[in-house]
Amino acid sequence: MALIIAGERSGVGKTTVTLTLLSCLSQRGLQVQSFKVGPDYIDPMFHKHVTGRACRNLDPVLTSESYVKKCFYNYSNLCEYSLIEGVMGLFDGVSTLSRGGVKKRIENYASTAHIAKLLNLSVLLVVDCSRLSGSVAAIVHGYRSFDKEIQIAGVILNRVGSDRHLSLLKNALEPLQIPIFGVLKRQDNITISDRHLGLVPTAELPELNQLIDKLVNLGDCFDWESLLPLLSNRQSGKSLEQTEDSLSHSISPSPHPPISPSPPLPIPPSPHPPPSFPKIAVAYDKAFNFYYQDNLDLLHLGAELVFWSPLEDTELPKNIAGMYFGGGFPEVFAQKLAENTRARNAVKAAILSGIPTIAECGGLMYLCKQIVDMTGKSWEMVGVLPTTAVMDKRLTLGYRRAIALQDSLLVDAGQIIYGHEFHRSRLISDSNKPLFQTYRFDCDEFTGKEGWVSPSNLHASYIHMHWGNSREIPQRFLDKCRVVNSAF
Structure with missing residues (x-):
């Protein structure tokens, strides 16, 4: 109880x-x-x-x-x-x-x-x-x-x-x-x-x-x-045996393994992950820390997660095959992010070299050319996305039903996903090939087109997703990371 x-x-x-x-x-x-x-x-x-x-x-x-x-x-x-x-x-x-x-x-x-x-x-x-x-x-x-x-x-x-x-x-x-x-x-x-x-x-x-x-x-x-x-x-x-699914399943390192239909156990990082496990760099510091634990657990069962700080670290972890930038408060730490030029350049080079990358909300802002903070000051960011994130007094908030307009790193064109928006920033220019067409979850009210998939190895969106009921999404990301990993 x-x-x-x-x-x-x-x-x-x-x-x-x-x-x-x-x-x-x-x-x-x-x-x-x-x-x-x-x-x-x-x-x-x-x-x-x-x-x-x-x-x-x-x-x-x-x-x-x-x-x-x-x-x-x-x-x-x-x-x-x-x-x-x-x-x-x-x-x-x-x-x-x-x-x-x-x-x-x-x-x-x-x-x-x-x-x-x-x-x-x-x-x-x-x-x-x-x-x-x-x-x-x-x-x-x-x-x-x-x-x-x-x-x-x-x-x-x-x-x-x-x-x-x-x-x-x-x-x-x-x-x-x-x-x-x-x-x-x-x-x-x-x-x-x-x-x-x-x-x-x-x-x-x-x-x-x-x-x-x-x-x-x-x-x-x-x-x-x-x-x-x-x-x-x-x-x-109740006991674990009485729950609907066993917790013993995991994501295997095989080319196309099925993801467990039930939530995985929180497993501590393995000191010796299998060589076939790709390394995924997860941005985690004061600027980026919005992650659902279940999402990290799912990735961890098929990859080695290497946490690093775009604020403090001047280079990316070695031999990574993927990157994950969650949400957070990059606008609060925009000056320090901007001053870490080496980290910004390393991220840009990794994405342009083909490293599969997920960027949610704050992560998307970091990949823009600039962030304009709450005081109106402009700060240089990674520059992969040809737009600027501007802080606004208006709060964008709510559940979203999003329809993919094209294939991306995580979804297929026409696929429907359910997510959540919660931000006070806006982009000054939209993608000419937006990722999603979005609607309010509780009605058919159209809320806009958003998201970026260029380059093709990038999935950048304001939509926060929880992968617990959509295991094919992290599986797809892991498959792309394994392709990169096999090239090492």
Whole structure:
């Protein structure tokens, strides 16, 4: 069994409550597996920092309902305790699912409530009480009665102002007979920095450990005697053998191996990978760190992943057969990226020499001629793409249904993929041969044409993809990398 931490809306303190619970469990020496609902990179970084285990995303839009189930059961069974952080408000999701040419109406798809029903798990509702007293009962009653299939195990009262305030809240909730699992007072000294795309990533927070210590000190605010049984996986009665697929499969180094139909285990890098395994350089530093762990796991099962820093390293790793640039904040570190001329030139030379390369969002920006930052300053970048990325106040956000307009490193013309956009940059000129034609996921609203496939060994797009339910995508990339590797 596990609990889902849900909010009555965004900004009520879900992440703070989740990190506090994870920190307290980890400080007790307990193994806990965390999950995050939705297309999020930064919250999982905080989870991993606390637990030491990679957080897994549960997103049926980017993957599928079946994959969400497999991922949750496979990884939750590896630990004694599991905790899921929800997304936005409990019932906030998309309302129309369009796949396979068949459109059907599903309310609150990919919401926290959807995941709770899909996994048959109870919800712990976080309520921001900073401007509430008696009205808290109406809010909690509404959430508990809105969908009878959702089991709200109890509430966490957050941002309580005083003992008198708490007394008013408890008196209001008493007729509902709903358990109060925790009470957090207003904590002016506990804040997680944010900026234009959400929280500041963990690598940029030197004071993070001190913050975690403060969260651990809030442990006494929770009713652990009631919480621990709900968090324990011993309650579920499930074993790895009962999940839908075995975890024993892997990507083999053969020319056209099938990718495992179930999520792979997080495997540590092999000190002696097979010679047939190509080396893939993965950009990972403060500028580039938006990666789904499942995507890295899939690549790792058929390649040697070599992490390097476009900020700090002046050359690429030796004998690479592929490159992967994830998203991140290249605009924040544009000056330092620009000053590392040797790294930029090495990346450009590798791409022009035919090295298969994936560039998502921030990675795409890095491959442009320039980045114009939030202050209007222009910085030289790799220059493979004949355009400039300009930071804008407008946020581009949402799930996308994307139709490939031509063959690329990862997809075939006509193929439909499902992804997510989340950026404040725009390109001043579009590709004359765009990669995707994109639509909103929940309707047929056209959102544009985007992406670059020139040179032909490059797949550059603003669309973030999770490959869990599309194993042919990383397989295709690995096959191209093996061709390069065989030439060494």
